[in-house]
Structures are given as structure tokens and as C-alpha cells.
Amino acid sequence: MNSSAPLIDRFQQLTTNHTTQFEPQITHIRQRLDTELALLQQQETVLVQAQEQALQELRQAVHTDARFLLATEQFQFFVESVVPKEGSRYSSRPNIQVTNQLTDWSLCQSTEAIGISNYQEDIDHDGYDDERTYTLYSYGVDIQWGNKSQKIREIQINRVYGVAKQSIHDQADQIEELHDRLNGFYDWKKQTVEEKMLMLEMSYLVYYCCTLLKLQPQKVQLVYDSTTITE
Amino acid sequence: MYLSLSAYGGVTTRKALETIAAAGIQQVELAIGVRPDPDITATIHEFQQQGMVFRAHHAFVWESRHRPFNLAQPNNHIHFQRMIEWLANCGIKAYSVHPGSYENDHSAAWHQMLQNLEWLQNLCHQQRITLGVETMYPGREGNLLGSLPEIMELRRLMPTLQWVLDLSHLNLWPSDQLLHRLLVIEELAPHLLEIHISDNDGLLDQHRAITDRTWWLPWQHLWPAHIPYVLETRLNRKSSVMLSQEYQRVQSYLTG
Numbered sequence: 001m002n003s004s005a006p007l008i009d010r011f012q013q014l015t016t017n018h019t020t021q022f023e024p025q026i027t028h029i030r031q032r033l034d035t036e037l038a039l040l041q042q043q044e045t046v047l048v049q050a051q052e053q054a055l056q057e058l059r060q061a062v063h064t065d066a067r068f069l070l071a072t073e074q075f076q077f078f079v080e081s082v083v084p085k086e087g088s089r090y091s092s093r094p095n096i097q098v099t100n101q102l103t104d105w106s107l108c109q110s111t112e113a114i115g116i117s118n119y120q121e122d123i124d125h126d127g128y129d130d131e132r133t134y135t136l137y138s139y140g141v142d143i144q145w146g147n148k149s150q151k152i153r154e155i156q157i158n159r160v161y162g163v164a165k166q167s168i169h170d171q172a173d174q175i176e177e178l179h180d181r182l183n184g185f186y187d188w189k190k191q192t193v194e195e196k197m198l199m200l201e202m203s204y205l206v207y208y209c210c211t212l213l214k215l216q217p218q219k220v221q222l223v224y225d226s227t228t229i230t231e
Numbered sequence: 232m233y234l235s236l237s238a239y240g241g242v243t244t245r246k247a248l249e250t251i252a253a254a255g256i257q258q259v260e261l262a263i264g265v266r267p268d269p270d271i272t273a274t275i276h277e278f279q280q281q282g283m284v285f286r287a288h289h290a291f292v293w294e295s296r297h298r299p300f301n302l303a304q305p306n307n308h309i310h311f312q313r314m315i316e317w318l319a320n321c322g323i324k325a326y327s328v329h330p331g332s333y334e335n336d337h338s339a340a341w342h343q344m345l346q347n348l349e350w351l352q353n354l355c356h357q358q359r360i361t362l363g364v365e366t367m368y369p370g371r372e373g374n375l376l377g378s379l380p381e382i383m384e385l386r387r388l389m390p391t392l393q394w395v396l397d398l399s400h401l402n403l404w405p406s407d408q409l410l411h412r413l414l415v416i417e418e419l420a421p422h423l424l425e426i427h428i429s430d431n432d433g434l435l436d437q438h439r440a441i442t443d444r445t446w447w448l449p450w451q452h453l454w455p456a457h458i459p460y461v462l463e464t465r466l467n468r469k470s471s472v473m474l475s476q477e478y479q480r481v482q483s484y485l486t487g
Contacts, residue, residue: 124467126241128264129436130400131289131299131329133240154465159437167435176432180442188443189483 037222044220051217062209065113069205076102078208082171096197098204106194107201112146116206119213127159134159134167141210145185145202152181152206171207178203232460232482233258233286233425234474238438239466240264244292245274248283253471256478258284260425260461261291261323263299268292275321286325286425286461288395289365293317302347303331303340303375311351319358325424326355327363327395330375330385337373344375345388352392363424365395366415368403368436377404379411386418393424396454398447399431399438399463406433413453420454428481429463438465441481451486460485 061068069075080100102108119141127134137160140153155177159167169177182199183191234256239247243266251259259278268274271293275285290299293314300306318326328351333340348364355362366382367374376382377400385392396419401412430445431437441464462481466474 124241126264126467127465128237128240129438130237130397131263131332133264156437167437173432177439180440180444183442191443 033222033224040220048217048219055215055217058212058215059117062212063115063117066116066205066209067107067110067114069208070102070105070108075205075208076100078211079204082175082204084172096193096200098197098201105201106198107205110198113144114202114205115144116141116209116213117144118142118151119210121214122154124154132161134161139210139214141206141213143182143206148185150181150184152178155181155210175203175207178206182206232462232478232485233260234466234478235260235262235288235427235461235463236291237262237264237288238429238463239469239474241467242266243268244271248274248278250469250471250474252278252281252283254474254478256474257282258459259286261285261287261293263288263290263292263297265292267295267297269295272317272321279322285321285323286327286459287318287323288327288461289329301331302328302351303333303344305343306347308350311354315351315354315358315360318360324359325361325363327365327393327424329365330367332367332370332375333373335373340373340375341381345385348385348389348392352389361393361424363393363395365427366397366400366419368400369405370403379408379415382415383418386422392422394419394422395425395427396423397427399427399429399436402431402433402446403436413450416450416453423454423458425459425461426454427461427463429465438463440464440477441484443484445484448484456486 079098079102084097098105107114119139121137121139124136124138127136136154136156137158138154138156140151140155143150143152155174156169157174158169161167179200182202183196185199186195234251236244236247236259239251241264242250244261245268247265248259261275279285287293290297298310300310315326328348330348331340331344348362352362364376364385367377369377376385396416401415404412428441428447429437430439430441432439462478464477464481466477469477
């Protein structure tokens with residue numbers, strides 16, 4: 001019969017000592033943490049439900065008619081925060097810009113309700129530019145304007161070409177893209193400058209509504225590992 | 232107007248062609264972006280019998296394994312030979328390429344491109360296929376044919392070569408070079424194989440939808456009306472109804 005190797009036995013004895021000494025303490029801490037967290041989550045549930053209810057009401061209001069936002073200081077602050085693109089494309093074409101004076105917006109005089117709903121985010125791994133592939137992150141939203149409607153999809157947020165290269169579309173880019181799509185409410189050959197301005201104002205409103213529609217209740221989260229023994 | 236398969240990526244050629252055919256579109260340019268089919272030759276023949284007409288562009292997908300290439304680098308001639316023979320067997324008469332890009336050595340890239348283009352033009356000629364080379368944009372990667380002088384130089388060196396005018400690439404030229412854009416159009420107008428269209432923000436080749444603000448709309452009188460357009464607007468995963476609407480919407484912008 002072969003005899004056991006003292007060098008191996010010594011190491012195994014040490015790991016057994018380690019387990020005996022530390023595992024009960026770790027288990028105890030974990031159990032205490034679990035109990036306290038469960039208690040915390042119980043208290044939190046009430047508040048999260050209230051947040052969900054508040055968001056639900058906000059979404060419903062935006063779905064019914066988002067124009068109520070035009071008179072809010074939050075929307076005013078947002079409009080002032082958007083920096084139109086410097087040296088924009090189509091430099092040979094006249095570019096229109098919204099005024100920060102919201103009371104001058106033609107959208108405020110418009111009589112038709114603007115319902116914004118069904119915000120959804122999307123990922124497409126099969127994007128392709130000439131000679132390069134990318135993953136596209138985008139979102140979409142449904143718009144009801146009086147008796148007209150549009151399902152807007154693929155407002156681009158980011159194109160990721162690889163670990164080191166991406167193309168982020170900032171809020172000015174997204175507003176521009178929304179504006180292009182909203183102009184689809186009109187026949188482009190007949191669309192007037194006033195109607196373009198109206199759609200530009202609406203693109204600000206739709207973008208802002210999307211930032212509201214993607215809000216989620218805030219929850220407290222503690223991430224901790226269960227016992228891990230590194231070997 | 233042709234629709235580029237690069238605009239409908241992520242699915243097999245068959246799936247893309249089924250959607251495109253259901254949208255009532257009968258002119259398609261094979262390109263990069265789609266997934267390889269188990270039997271693409273049969274697929275192409277099947278759709279040709281239904282009346283679909285094809286062109287091909289650059290490293291289009293035709294084998295079970297897709298191989299991108301760069302004409303500014305040495306290439307596997309046997310692979311090109313097989314590719315051009317495949318096009319000829321499919322009865323495809325128009326093929327176009329990107330000139331290639333380089334990292335550091337512009338001169339070496341330029342000469343390699345010339346060599347490749349001359350060789351490829353000869354090969355295409357033997358198979359009765361017309362070859363075109365596409366106009367590019369400066370880009371950080373160092374694209375060849377991204378400026379007026381280079382395009383003029385290649386016109387001088389290869390006067391019988393046909394051209395693909397990519398109007399969205401011209402939008403990526405420095406914004407003070409409108410005159411250069413127009414001179415390129417004027418120079419290439421009598422030698423055009425096709426015109427690629429989409430839109431971008433002037434900074435990146437985004438393949439965005441064409442709108443009434445798209446820069447070249449007022450300049451359509453500068454090229455002959457019979458030159459085929461190839462739509463390269465990103466249309467991934469759109470339904471055939473949406474494809475059809477977008478196709479018709481873009482056509483309403485074209486005066487030809």
C-alpha cells in the first residue's frame with residue numbers, strides 16, 4: 001500500500017482549517033445581510049409602487065396630449081439646453097431654429113392634440129456602412145397628431161463599430177432625425193416653411209417626451225457576492 | 232432605381248430578395264451586408280426568372296464564406312477570377328468596386344490600386360462586364376479617390392474606366408469644396424455606370440434617409456437622366472410595405 005505524501009497532506013490540512021475558521025462567520029454575515037435587505041425591500045416596495053403609479057400617470061398624460069409640457073419650466077429648461085449643431089450640414093441651405101421663447105411657438109397655437117406613446121429601444125447587430133459593420137442602438141415611438149399618425153422607428157443613439165470606435169448621436173442629432181421623420185406628415189413638395197418650423201418644434205417636444213417615457217422607478221440595489229473561495 | 236442589398240443586411244440574400252420582391256422592387260444591387268446563402272446561385276437564377284435584374288458591388292456576398300477586400304493592397308487574383316466568372320454565369324453585366332484605403336503609404340496604395348483596377352478591368356472586359364470605380368471621401372482611414380485631383384488623375388490614366396458617383400460620399404468632402412463636388416460631377420457625368428444615393432450629417436457615412444434637404448437634389452440636371460440610381464439608405468428589417476413606401480418616396484425626389 002502506498003503511503004500519503006506529507007507535502008500534499010499539509011496543504012489539505014491548512015485548507016480544512018481555513019474552511020472551519022471562516023465559513024461559519026461568512027455564512028452568518030450573509031444571513032444577516034439577507035434579512036436586513038429583505039426588510040429594506042419591504043419598505044421600498046411601497047415607494048416603488050408609488051413611483052410606478054406616478055410614471056403611469058405621466059405616460060398617460062403624454063399619450064393623451066403632450067402639449068401640456070409646453071408651459072412647464074422643465075421643458076423650457078430643456079429647450080434652452082439644446083445646442084444646435086455648429087457648422088451644420090447643408091450649409092448652402094437655409095437652416096431654421098426654434099426660439100427659446102416658448103410662448104412664440106406655433107405649436108402653442110395649434111389646436112390638435114399630440115399623443116406620444118409606445119416608446120421602445122432597439123439593438124441591431126447587422127448595421128453596415130461602406131466597408132464597415134456596426135451595432136446600432138436606437139429607439140422608436142408612436143405619434144398621434146389630430147387624425148394623423150406615424151410610427152417612428154430607429155432614431156439613432158449610437159453606432160458601435162468595435163471596441164475602440166463608436167459614433168454617438170447627441171440630442172441635437174436625434175432632434176434633427178426626428179424632425180426629418182416628422183416632416184413625413186406632409187407632402188415634401190407642398191410643405192411650407194411655417195409647417196417645417198411647426199415640425200421642428202414638435203421634434204423638440206417628441207424628443208423630450210421620449211426622455212420622460214424611458215424613465216423607470218428608482219430602486220435601491222446592493223450587489224454583493226455570496227461566499228467565494230479563491231483557489 | 233436599384234436597391235442595394237447593403238441596405239437590407241442581417242438576413243440571407245434569399246430572405247432579402249423575398250422582401251424586396253414583395254415590395255414590388257425588381258432592380259437589386261448585390262453587396263456586402265447580407266448573410267451567405269447555402270445556394271446563392273440558384274437563388275439569383277430563381278429571382279431572375281421572376282424578372283429581377285441585378286448589378287453587383289465591391290465585396291458582394293456570393294460564396295458560403297464572405298471575403299472583404301481592399302484594392303489598395305495586393306489581392307488573390309484567383310479569387311477575383313472566380314468572382315467575375317460567377318457574375319458572367321449569372322448574366323450580371325455591371326460590377327463596381329471601392330478604390331481602397333491605406334494607413335500610411337499613399338503612394339504604394341495608389342500604385343497597387345492602379346494595378347488592381349487595370350487587371351480587373353481587363354478581366355471584366357473579357358467577360359463582357361462593365362467595371363466601375365466609386366468616388367470616396369477623405370476619411371480618417373485614408374480613402375483613395377476622396378478628392379478632385381485624385382479623381383482627375385485616374386480619369387487621365389484610365390480614360391475608358393467607368394465610374395460610380397456616390398453623392399452621399401461627396402457630402403463628406405470639406406464643406407468649402409462645393410465647387411470641387413460639382414467639378415467631379417461634371418467630369419464624371421459622361422462616364423457613369425451608376426449613382427449611389429443616401430444621406431448623412433456631413434461627418435460620417437451614415438446611409439440615412441434622403442429628405443428634401445439632401446444636398447444634391449438641386450443639382451440633378453448635372454448628370455444624364457438615364458444613369459441608374461442605387462439606393463443605399465439603411466432599411467434593415469423593414470417590412471416589404473415599408474420598403475415599398477420608402478422606395479416610392481425617394482423616387483418622388485428624382486427628376487429623371
